[in-house]
Amino acid sequence: MQSDFVKPLLLWYNAAKRDLPWRHTDDPYAIYVSEIMLQQTRVEAVLGYYARFLDALPDPARLSVCPDDVLFKLWEGLGYYSRARHMKKTAQILMEEHGGRFPGTKNELLKLPGIGSYTASAIASIAFGEKTAAVDGNVLRVYARLQAFRDNILRDAVKKQVEAELTETMAVLPDAGDVSATGTHPAGDFNQAMIELGALVCLPRGEARCGSCPISRFCQAKVQGLVEELPLRLAPQKRREEKLTVFLIRDGDEVAIRKRPEKGLLSGLYEFPNTEGFLTAEEAVRFVEAEGFEALKVRKLRDARHLFTHVTWLMEGYEIRVSPGSVRRGDCLFVRPDELKRDYALPSAFSAYAELLINE
Template sequence: MLGSIDYTSGMIRNDTDIHKKLTQRLVAWYKKNKRDLPWRHTNDPYAIWISEIMLQQTRVDTVIPFYERFLKTFPSVEALAQSPLSSVLKAWENLGYYSRARNLHAAARVLVERFGCKIPDDPHELLKLPGIGTYTAGAIASIAFGRAVPAVDGNVRRILCRVFAIHESTGDPEVLKALESMARTLVPEKNPGDFNSAIMDLGATLCRPKAPLCPSCPLESLCQARLLGLENELPVVEKRGKIPHRYGVCAMVFDDKARLLVVQRPSTGLLASLWKLPGGFSLNKKDMAGDLVREVNKELGIDIRVGEKIGSVDHVYTHFRLTLFAYEALWIKDSPSGAPIICHGCQDFRWASAKDLETLAFSRVDRMILSHLP
């Protein structure tokens, strides 16, 4: 038994010899097969921290060019802390999950103020920094500093559930705790970073969520799921409920110099501080134009006349699916309210030239909608 749960289906989990074999085979396999990734050519804790944050919920291939550009633009903790948040968000544009960029920036300032610009090697200290959770703390501490701590993410959980034929749902907090403790027993004192990287690579290349490539796996003869023919059934994952589909509307309003009206989102909430076209959610799909007039008025205090629909884009966020429609619109300056632009629901607004649009940071969806500009 490992942790507090008795996984009665497995027969090997108490066997320290098997644990040792598993660790040795994984690390030997990793030495021959590891993926050649830019952050594996450095011991710099700063670079490893940046890579781990970028890799959260993002594919390796997507991360590589962002990682290289980011390190050129912000080569050290000091450089990152001294830069304005707007530059960090711009460097993050299109990478998604923008709270990661805001947290990196905030954490760099904490590192300058409280840690003498040094990344701490203690996972408990790392956990105090914005944007660092248990997995990331374990990954940085083991890879950058050789601390024998686990880094348990979805890949590791999947592999452990298969190797030890765990039939309980990974949605159960008790099971998660037991998997964490199981991983802790497996991490070797020597080269723990290699072990954690090896298990990440195994999950990314062979022990994939669907159709694992067991015949090529270094753990095949130890793997209980494989021995029981359950490699495609495990782990047991509870199905997520259907996420809601929401509709958004935004306005393309130009001034007499052909500049586009854009607004900066509030400093908290989804996509905080990024720029966008004025607008908001549509409550009534049947009257999108009416919704757009209301949302722009709420945001900027002005009245608009809505014209032709210009285009639409679809995007899936973690908690909802969005279809965003863009409309041509005219600012009615002689409307009864006759109000000048005042930011009620935004931080700032700007009449943006084509060059401004390149330098401001927009989310992927807003960039996509801008590609419909007439």
């Protein structure tokens, strides 16, 4: 990823950032409290609680022994009380295992309850100067537009990719331990600058203020006219469910298979004969007889399911022994289980039924 935008972004941040109380401290605990409060609550709402909380519980020692009803009263109005419970648990872990202090790396912070990748990176960069990208929804939006990035930002793998690219970009920042003219760590400034840009300038839903954006000349979405379209947020599609009845048609020690059509799902591979819907035993017999077999014995097999990207197969199965003299119609081929395993490509969707043959 290009890094030319970093300098103008930081200059803008230092000049335009909102004056928020957690930006006046390098105390990891105070930064932690602000980050947890901001996880599910707007900045304006957090402002009313932050100072009061820190006055009452100014350090992990005090928080670790705070009675729950006092803690919940301090939290009242912020909602999502599990955050407060996690904070107390974290404070207890810090007292027991870390001498009452926060560990200084993202990896260690991630081990504490209620701290995910974003929060760990935010604390590690703002309080300790670690060059690790804190990627929230604001940052994903800025990144997607800056890069004209067309992947779906709701996917975890995509978010991880963005984290990795921005972390790499942070290599151009002064090293950890160096502090900026304002007394803050450059890594923390960078993360907060990206978040601030997303919150104040690079707004969602057609509100982007590209005219006053400090990094507009680096923005690929602006060049390509994609600002309105990006970022892509595609909710995962619900998989369609298809019901199938699968047949193990047995003739002696052989079983029937057939080739799937050359087009569509699992095209050109082999399968056990099957049909749409769930059939009763009588219907199953009628089905194989219509295929030209004389059914001798029917046995219900176990149910199975297989997940494809967009569809789930729900399968019920029957083993049907057929007369050796059956007139074999259609495209069925009879093979022994060892031949099936060795010579034919049978998709894993059918493996629950193939295993029954192997394990006989």
